[in-house]
Amino acid sequence: MTDTSMAPPETGLRTFDYGSDEAQARVKRRYKAEARFRLYGLLAVLFAGAFVFVLLADIVRKGMPAFFEHRVVLTLDLDASLIDPTGRREIDVLRNADYNKIVMDAWRANFPEVTQRAERRRLEALVSSGAADDLRTAILRDPALIGQKVRFPVLLSDDADLHFKGLSTRISSVPGAGALDVKVNGRQVELTGSGQPFAAILADVKSGLAQEAERVGAELARLPASQQGGNNAALDAKRAELTQRVADLRRRAGDAASAEAIDFSAMPSRIVRAEGASIRLQEIGPGSAKGFLLVAPQRELSRLDSWMVATFATPESNRKASDADISWLETLKARGLIEKAFATRFFTSGDSREPEQAGIRGALIGSALTLLVTLIVCLPLGVGAAVYLEEFAPKNRFTDILEVNINNLAAVPSIVFGLLGLAMFLNFFGLPRSAPLVGGLVLALLVLPTIIIASRAALKAVPPSIKEAALGVGASHQQAIFHHVLPLAMPGIMTGTIIGMAHALGETAPLLMIGMVAFIVDIPQAITDPGTVLPVQIYLWSDLPEVAFQAKTAGAIMVLLGFLFVMNGAAILLRRRFERRW
């Protein structure tokens, strides 16, 4: 006892010193590894979050303009003899009156100097062809307007709208230097001033020429060298031409005093504005300039004491709105006739070839009808199948194969379901093409596996003790399931169904196969009417060349994302609210 009391009893186990340096280093390494792992996780989340943010920000930035439209407020003379010559207010007469003439007369009255045919057509093109329809609708709603003069907002065309959304050209305005003498000859104008009122503008033009010379010089330097003994005629000619152009441009740029004619296909346009008039400069010298009167002045012009020069940065031929278009629109804006308003039209009208008239109503209704068909078909089928497979079906080889195939169906590419729908619903059953009925059936096929799997999981999650309790008081198997198990599984089933529906709402490919990709103006009234759905509408618009459709595309994406957020949010809410922990 005395000699063993100091030594620990022999256990056969190895002792370990947790205070040793090696052990401490091991602990340190463990801490570092954990911190590193947490950092990786954080980085991954930030990375994903940044992507989502960029995506959403880009869509919102591009899509916001779609929710606003610009209109010009005109005083329309609703002449009874034009609209309703008989005075009996018959609906057919009112419907067929020439509203376009009323709108166009009022529109042209703003610019009486526009008489030439081509110019007049340009002017008229700034008003949307839908403006007359708006007026018709307003008059049919309230025939008492006939015979009055009313202020009416007239929808502008997409190009005019884009100009006010800042998508035509950058405009910079500077005050002119010194007084000008004006000589008007028809639409041609000559501006002269003591001193050198246009010197600054001319210098600006010359610096543009110098830049152009540099650009052409760089192009010249990139030309390949002539080959010894080869056929270099074309190359030599090109080189000679470019050399000549560079020399010419350098000479013009260097000579500060020579007048310059503006090349509207390559140079920014310059517009002199004064007294309500807009004069496009065609030839600029340091002391005088020649121009064209785009917008007539409010009074006779002879001398201008103060004037502005507006520069349209993009050359005219590189944009859809011409100098005249922009001058007209800016003049109206200066007169306070242009208003910006929320585009309810985007939600109330169907598709259109004219971007300013196109809306998502048709696609929204189409989506709603399609989803309705999908829900009606796949909720009872899916839940029924799940209840049968989970609670009633005998467990044998057949049900095993069935289960594997249901899980496989969930992974089948959606386009295959589209082809199946095409072959079965359209070709075999002869259902109407492009109809929400067929779209809904195809999407039901697509969503069915999702709902069955979600429902089975929800049923499985209900503890067997509940079923046993019901059986124990003398409920039959079916009563136990329908009275207790199914109601308890319902929140899970609903969550799965909503997620399935959100999936169906965003589905595009199978609907292309059954013809829901057609251009359809009318809003579908029934599930057998031709229609389209939101994602397909987005796909259609994204393909169109008009710039205004880019905003419409992004706007429609915003609406679709909004619906998806709401649906998925509802699913999460449902789960939070009713989920039961056993």
Add this chain to the structure above:
Amino acid sequence: MSFASPMIQEPASVPEPAVAAKVAARHVNVHYGEKHALKDVSVDIPARAVTSFIGPSGCGKSTFLRCINRMNDTIPICRVTGEITIDGKDIYDPRLDVVLLRARVGMVFQKPNPFPKSIYENVAYGPRLHGMAKNKTELDEIVVNSLKRASLFEEVKDRLNDPGTGLSGGQQQRLCIARAIAVSPEVILMDEPCSALDPIATAKIEELIDELRSNFTIVIVTHSMQQAARVSQRTAFFHLGSLVEEGSTEQIFTNPKDKRTQDYITGRFG
């Protein structure tokens, strides 16, 4: 409520089970797939008495209990042979309706499993299912009497519409007993009804079991030998799927005939 049973006998003094057998089992074998879970069990369960099944885990006592109301039918791989009769009628007769059998043979489970509904609905579910009440008044009466019978009414009378899952564990178990007796069964099977409860709740349930035996035939599976000794008049000891010994509780605990029984009740194995 009426509890149909013609036999009136003092349960504690039942000498031999054959005299007043409510449930009689003869050569019962149960297979779970390949596994022979219950081997040739023959036992008589007297009416209006508490019979307890004891034995180590996996000895087949719960399996046998679940044969008495054919709860094993819900397990696809389970196969039962032999004969079990209640009041002389074979309960495995194909012409017998298993749903009605389960109404006559109520069950209380190991873990309290009230429906996630109100206390009232928990008790009213069975009577409503079987059309026992003609109107709301009658149903109310059944619910109140059942809750009273299960010694729960005083605690819940002000909150009958609160969810049954909000009660304490012991209250939930008494609610389950109320639910079972609401459908007027003749036999009540209890599968370790106190194993999830604290000692105070356990004492209440035991007290309740003692009260209930004047009207019902009660079979209880328990792991606690003290509990078996306290509440039951007859005890059956199971071991490895066989019924080793069966007799009056007093005899089993004081003078077991089989060595295994003696080893078990003295705690030498388990």
